[in-house]
Amino acid sequence: MDETGTRPEHLEARAINKHFGGVHALRDVSLAVERGTIHGLVGENGAGKSTFGKLVAGIYSPDSGELVVDGRAVKFRSTRDALLAGITIVGQERNVVPQRSVLDNVFLGRESRSAGFVNKHSTKRRYEELCESVGFKLPPDARVGWLRVSEQLQVEILRALVRDARLLVLDEVTSALTSEESQRLFAVINALRAEGRTVIYISHFLDEVLALADTVTVLRDGSVIRTGPAGQETPTTLVNAMLGHALELTFPEKTPPPRESPTVLSVRNLNRGRLVHNVSFELKAGEILGVAGLIGSGRTETARIIFGADRRDSGEIEVAGRQVELRRTWDAINAGIALLPESRTAEGLFMRRSVIHNTSVVHTDAISTMGLLQRRAERQQVNELVHALDVRASSPKALMDTLSGGNQQKVLFAKWLFRPPRILIADEPTRGVDVGAKHAIYELIVRLAHEGMGVLLISSELEEVLGLSHRVLVMRNGEVVAEFPGEKATAEDVMRAAFGASSSDEVDVA
Amino acid sequence: MTSIDNPQAETRPARKLTVGIRFSFLRDYAIIFTCVALFLALSLSSDSFFTKANLLNILDQSSALGVIACGGTVVFIAGGFDLSVGAVFGMAGVVAAMLDIHLGAGGALLVGLLLGVGIGILNGLVVTVGRINAFMATIGTNFVFMGLALVLTGGYLISVVNPSYSILGRGEFIGVKYDIWVWAAFALLLTILLEFTSFGRYVFASGGNPQAAYLSGIRVNLIRTIAFAISGLSAALGGIIVSSRVSTGQADSGASIMLTVIAAIVIGGTSIFGGEGAIWRAVLGILLLTLIGNGFDLLNINPLYQQVLQGLIILFAVGLDAWTRRTA
Numbered sequence: 001m002d003e004t005g006t007r008p009e010h011l012e013a014r015a016i017n018k019h020f021g022g023v024h025a026l027r028d029v030s031l032a033v034e035r036g037t038i039h040g041l042v043g044e045n046g047a048g049k050s051t052f053g054k055l056v057a058g059i060y061s062p063d064s065g066e067l068v069v070d071g072r073a074v075k076f077r078s079t080r081d082a083l084l085a086g087i088t089i090v091g092q093e094r095n096v097v098p099q100r101s102v103l104d105n106v107f108l109g110r111e112s113r114s115a116g117f118v119n120k121h122s123t124k125r126r127y128e129e130l131c132e133s134v135g136f137k138l139p140p141d142a143r144v145g146w147l148r149v150s151e152q153l154q155v156e157i158l159r160a161l162v163r164d165a166r167l168l169v170l171d172e173v174t175s176a177l178t179s180e181e182s183q184r185l186f187a188v189i190n191a192l193r194a195e196g197r198t199v200i201y202i203s204h205f206l207d208e209v210l211a212l213a214d215t216v217t218v219l220r221d222g223s224v225i226r227t228g229p230a231g232q233e234t235p236t237t238l239v240n241a242m243l244g245h246a247l248e249l250t251f252p253e254k255t256p257p258p259r260e261s262p263t264v265l266s267v268r269n270l271n272r273g274r275l276v277h278n279v280s281f282e283l284k285a286g287e288i289l290g291v292a293g294l295i296g297s298g299r300t301e302t303a304r305i306i307f308g309a310d311r312r313d314s315g316e317i318e319v320a321g322r323q324v325e326l327r328r329t330w331d332a333i334n335a336g337i338a339l340l341p342e343s344r345t346a347e348g349l350f351m352r353r354s355v356i357h358n359t360s361v362v363h364t365d366a367i368s369t370m371g372l373l374q375r376r377a378e379r380q381q382v383n384e385l386v387h388a389l390d391v392r393a394s395s396p397k398a399l400m401d402t403l404s405g406g407n408q409q410k411v412l413f414a415k416w417l418f419r420p421p422r423i424l425i426a427d428e429p430t431r432g433v434d435v436g437a438k439h440a441i442y443e444l445i446v447r448l449a450h451e452g453m454g455v456l457l458i459s460s461e462l463e464e465v466l467g468l469s470h471r472v473l474v475m476r477n478g479e480v481v482a483e484f485p486g487e488k489a490t491a492e493d494v495m496r497a498a499f500g501a502s503s504s505d506e507v508d509v510a
Numbered sequence: 511m512t513s514i515d516n517p518q519a520e521t522r523p524a525r526k527l528t529v530g531i532r533f534s535f536l537r538d539y540a541i542i543f544t545c546v547a548l549f550l551a552l553s554l555s556s557d558s559f560f561t562k563a564n565l566l567n568i569l570d571q572s573s574a575l576g577v578i579a580c581g582g583t584v585v586f587i588a589g590g591f592d593l594s595v596g597a598v599f600g601m602a603g604v605v606a607a608m609l610d611i612h613l614g615a616g617g618a619l620l621v622g623l624l625l626g627v628g629i630g631i632l633n634g635l636v637v638t639v640g641r642i643n644a645f646m647a648t649i650g651t652n653f654v655f656m657g658l659a660l661v662l663t664g665g666y667l668i669s670v671v672n673p674s675y676s677i678l679g680r681g682e683f684i685g686v687k688y689d690i691w692v693w694a695a696f697a698l699l700l701t702i703l704l705e706f707t708s709f710g711r712y713v714f715a716s717g718g719n720p721q722a723a724y725l726s727g728i729r730v731n732l733i734r735t736i737a738f739a740i741s742g743l744s745a746a747l748g749g750i751i752v753s754s755r756v757s758t759g760q761a762d763s764g765a766s767i768m769l770t771v772i773a774a775i776v777i778g779g780t781s782i783f784g785g786e787g788a789i790w791r792a793v794l795g796i797l798l799l800t801l802i803g804n805g806f807d808l809l810n811i812n813p814l815y816q817q818v819l820q821g822l823i824i825l826f827a828v829g830l831d832a833w834t835r836r837t838a
Contacts, residue, residue, distance in 0.1 A: 270691040309725060339725060347725055350718040352786050361715055362726045364708035372706050415726070 010035035010198045016065030025051045029223040040213030041202045045460035048222040049202045051167040057089035058082030085164035094152045098145025104160045150181040167198040206235040235501040243491045251467035252446040257286030264454040270315035275301040277478040283454040291458045292471030298478035299458045303425045307339040308332035336422035351401040356382045359414045385414040406437025425456040536828045541794045556808040572800045573689040574748040579774045579792035581744020588737035589784030590718030593648040595745035597655035599764030602746035607668040607759025615674040630742020634735025659761035668759035679755025689751045701789045718785025777827045
């Protein structure tokens with residue numbers, strides 16, 4: 001790359017580190033983005049792509065390391081700081097004012113003024129020029145909330161241009177677009193490059209990245225694996241780089257359920273809008289069934305339907321051979337299903353309540369006599385669980401928000417084990433948890449399965465799915481696209497299925 | 511002593527932590543300190559404060575709003591807001607006063623209470639099933655029922671001649687008026703409900719994290735509706751106590767109580783964000799407000815300043831709630 005050194009670097013990251021709680025999200029990330037290029041960023045869920053993008057755009061600030069823009073070291077404390085340096089991000093979620101018009105949104109804070117009043121006429125003229133330059137056709141007076149997601153995206157891009165962003169971070173922008181809309185967006189991105197602007201393009205879609213980008217950087221576990229010209233990569237080489245090899249975690253020994261073990265959960269042709277499409281599978285008592293797939297592939301949505309948390313359009317669910325109608329969460333709980341939700345703070349725990357209250361909340365009726373809670377019995381049962389799961393809290397009366405992430409997660413397990421269910425759906429059970437707690441949770445899951453519970457394990461950490469599961473399902477775009485027996489599933493197979501890379505493509509396992 | 515080499519890294523998080531703890535400690539117990547301090551100050555500065563007659567008078571003055579603040583606390587903890595208590599207060603008093611001739615005191619009282627429960631359930635349904643913001647929904651129902659009460663009475667006062675109607679507000683049992691007993695019993699009942707039953711746990715869960723509550727199998731909408739029903743019941747009870755005390759039903763008698771009730775709940779330390787709070791906090795909150803008024807009377811301070819002081823205390827209490835959350 002030194003031979004091409006005529007173009008100066010637009011942005012350079014030097015040994016950047018970023019932690020979230022116990023999670024090391026970026027490790028010594030060093031990376032140079034050349035001016036006027038499209039720089040692709042790929043990696044598994046949680047590899048650190050979005051974190052890096054948000055750091056560049058001033059949403060996060062690094063714990064250590066340096067960000068250099070136009071040759072000068074910068075310290076962004078807000079997105080505003082980044083914008084002053086000509087950098088902005090268009091993220092996964094739309095960031096628009098839905099009640100206002102396209103024009104208002106695009107020129108938010110940059111309206112043409114005369115004598116302190118917004119000059120609508122001249123603003124509109126600027127808008128038309130701008131639209132022409134990038135080839136968008138959006139009615140300026142339309143309410144943004146009524147536009148399609150793809151059009152809202154265009155509004156955000158226009159806004160970035162009005163703010164004179166010379167470096168745009170685009171984070172998974174096509175995930176909500178149709179392929180036709182994506183194609184139009186790519187034309188715009190290419191036009192931006194032609195104007196000399198720089199784009200950092202983050203995406204799960206490897207084909208897109210390869211088609212657009214000049215340079216691609218692969219991240220894994222927060223580290224840069226390599227940076228190189230996109231022309232020298234194929235989806236397969238990228239997947240291999242994203243996976244890596246060294247798996248430092250060790251897993252408990254697998255003990256698959258006996259062949260005659262009864263089916264505890266049977267799901268047939270589950271559908272919900274575009275999120276879940278004809279999902280069918282069976283789960284045996286004592287089995288750990290792993291569900292792999294990218295974020296948004298329909299894993300969580302499927303879990304929520306089975307748990308009665310979301311409606312389904314069609315499909316049948318049988319628990320232990322009997323058809324059940326799970327309309328609400330309590331129906332599922334009564335049928336013996338438990339769900340460990342994806343986000344423990346938002347969906348799982350009551351942060352300002354005690355460990356005791358969090359643990360017994362589902363089953364308070366079971367520890368009441370004549371309508372009154374038997375608080376001593378409650379405390380005793382919680383104490384036993386807290387001991388068994390090795391929850392480290394100053395006291396069972398400690399508030400949840402004083403516990404570490406790993407211990408909070410253990411309380412979430414304790415909550416369901418207060419009255420053990422038949423079926424446990426664990427959605428990202430080790431997210432944001434330190435290594436020690438991870439191990440404890442792995443051992444717990446294996447033990448529960450060994451005792452006869454059917455476990456549906458959803459995880460974005462491939463090692464986890466492969467290391468624990470007796471069988472692995474892979475989901476993509478709301479469908480189950482592949483199934484592997486636990487012993488035979490390889491990371492390459494699963495990733496290829498999850499990313500939709502063609503199966504004829506030979507994977508190089510060097 | 512071993513951490514000398516890196517003092518910054520050691521002290522920074524530690525300092526943040528103590529500030530957080532100190533703040534939340536302050537929030538948790540500020541109401542107790544304030545009440546005790548004011549009580550002592552008034553005992554020392556006025557001879558007529560610490561007398562049986564004056565203390566009973568303070569309780570008697572607090573009872574009606576105290577009952578309502580206790581019920582309102584349940585709605586607050588469940589993550590709601592009830593601004594319709596004023597209308598229920600007036601309506602229940604009017605209806606009970608009007609029905610006294612037909613049903614006798616007991617029957618009239620019962621119908622008044624049931625009316626409060628009914629309006630509470632309606633509030634709950636509007637907020638949960640109708641998905642209308644609790645704040646706006648109960649402002650709406652407040653107008654509706656205040657208006658209906660005025661329609662019922664034609665704007666006149668309804669006088670009750672039956673002496674048994676005024677027992678609740680004026681009668682005594684072992685030297686203490688009935689309404690004080692009623693308040694004490696109601697507060698105790700709600701405390702048991704919140705702290706010693708499944709329902710209470712569900713109330714805290716529904717207000718603290720409705721998503722997690724639903725994913726724990728809790729019928730969040732039902733719990734919230736019951737909370738509103740309890741608030742409606744308490745507002746009706748408060749209205750009937752006052753109506754009984756003056757042997758009169760007045761449609762708009764509750765027009766100004768709503769803000770006082772909410773102030774008392776918040777001053778006591780129950781969070782306006784839901785999921786946290788306690789009945790005893792509302793009791794102390796109301797007592798604090800009454801003590802302030804009593805102190806102004808006894809010390810002959812211009813009562814106009816009373817509002818200013820109450821306003822400042824409310825700002826302080828709400829600020830404390832918000833700040834401790836930010837540092838947590």
